[in-house]
Amino acid sequence: MANYEIDGDELVVGGEPISRIMGRIGDRPAYLYDRNLIRRRVESLRETLPESVSLHYAIKANPMPEVVELLAGLVDGLDIASAGELDVAISTGTATHDISFAGPGKSDGDLTAAIDAGVTINVESFGELRRICGFVDSQRPKVALRINPDFEVKSSGMKMAGGAKPFGIDAELAPGVLAEIKNCPVDFQGIHIFSGAQNLNHEPICESQQYAIRLALDLCRGAGLAPRFVNIGGGFGIPYFRGDQPLNLEPIAANLDHVAEQLSAEYPDCELVLELGRYFVGEAGVYVCRVIDRKVSRGQVFLVTNGGLHHHLAASGNFGQILRKNYPVAIATRMGSDDTETASVVGPLCTPLDLLADKAQLAIADVGDYVAVFQSGAYGYTASPHLFLSHPLPAELLL
Numbered sequence: 001m002a003n004y005e006i007d008g009d010e011l012v013v014g015g016e017p018i019s020r021i022m023g024r025i026g027d028r029p030a031y032l033y034d035r036n037l038i039r040r041r042v043e044s045l046r047e048t049l050p051e052s053v054s055l056h057y058a059i060k061a062n063p064m065p066e067v068v069e070l071l072a073g074l075v076d077g078l079d080i081a082s083a084g085e086l087d088v089a090i091s092t093g094t095a096t097h098d099i100s101f102a103g104p105g106k107s108d109g110d111l112t113a114a115i116d117a118g119v120t121i122n123v124e125s126f127g128e129l130r131r132i133c134g135f136v137d138s139q140r141p142k143v144a145l146r147i148n149p150d151f152e153v154k155s156s157g158m159k160m161a162g163g164a165k166p167f168g169i170d171a172e173l174a175p176g177v178l179a180e181i182k183n184c185p186v187d188f189q190g191i192h193i194f195s196g197a198q199n200l201n202h203e204p205i206c207e208s209q210q211y212a213i214r215l216a217l218d219l220c221r222g223a224g225l226a227p228r229f230v231n232i233g234g235g236f237g238i239p240y241f242r243g244d245q246p247l248n249l250e251p252i253a254a255n256l257d258h259v260a261e262q263l264s265a266e267y268p269d270c271e272l273v274l275e276l277g278r279y280f281v282g283e284a285g286v287y288v289c290r291v292i293d294r295k296v297s298r299g300q301v302f303l304v305t306n307g308g309l310h311h312h313l314a315a316s317g318n319f320g321q322i323l324r325k326n327y328p329v330a331i332a333t334r335m336g337s338d339d340t341e342t343a344s345v346v347g348p349l350c351t352p353l354d355l356l357a358d359k360a361q362l363a364i365a366d367v368g369d370y371v372a373v374f375q376s377g378a379y380g381y382t383a384s385p386h387l388f389l390s391h392p393l394p395a396e397l398l399l
């Protein structure tokens, strides 16, 4: 992986060779996050995108408190999706008006916690607005409307808008909800439109940004409500699989220039927000496990490790992939070796789903070697079923 240094045969993360880091942790796998890679990623995005665009971090991609703390110091706001994430966001000292809370199915407890904290609630339904209005006493809750637009984003890894969806308020119903907002004791903050995730193609991203700004402006204009922010989503993908090309940011930057102009022409003080998760952290994380056994079954090599699906569901191919493909994988203690073979990396679970690499070309490895799964900084640790088979939890380190 181009992002990482190599020292002799060893992969280096955060300036330290892998066997030294793993030696400190004890006998269990680990997620290792590189703070410099995260920092550099935010900086390069800032250099490319228009200055007027605000960047928010969607915590669910990687909610490790140290990672959130680091990002809170680099970006302009945090997006949360639960009361647990609210606590993490608040603990970073981020100003409450730069924190927004999205997600269908917020409980009464979630809503009152958000109102008490003073963060913006992205309202996902009429019913949710009614419940919020029921909780108003001394302070006016900050609310934004999350809209389910009447368009779909092409080639998104995960579609989150268009058609019938549990997320957001259908665009055609939004004028009615905005009219209701004017009769509610709430403080209107803006519009939130999130259309999809993991897109590597700039064209549909640009298209969805244009739709989103047009829709947001139409809605605010129609309702006679001035937004403090318009959040047009994100969806920036990272390359996971062979043949994936990194996202081209230049045309997105040019498009955002235009979008920002449209917004400021009508609402000069309104903030234009992008919310990104995996783009900030995904490429800055590596999952490392250890080879426990090496076996050959009817001609096929299996490296059996102490890590697997229970720690890294996404790399096993069971987190939203339709056709299973290998994440980038390497033998982290034989990076200099030219002796390669075809091997499968499996975990300790008694299920054929527990596969970290299927027939990959890898350096010839033995018991005691470490395996690195790259592109693991997002939707790894907390997006995996740790309890399945009761093995130890992986460690998490920000280096």
Ligand SMILES: *Cc1c(COP(=O)(O)O)cnc(C)c1O
Pocket: 058, 060, 061, 079, 102, 194, 196, 197, 198, 234, 235, 236, 275, 276, 277, 278, 279, 378
């Ligand atoms: C999941 C999510 C994100 C982050 O998506 P990434 O693919 O990690 O960038 C942003 N906003 C909302 C509303 C989400 O649900």
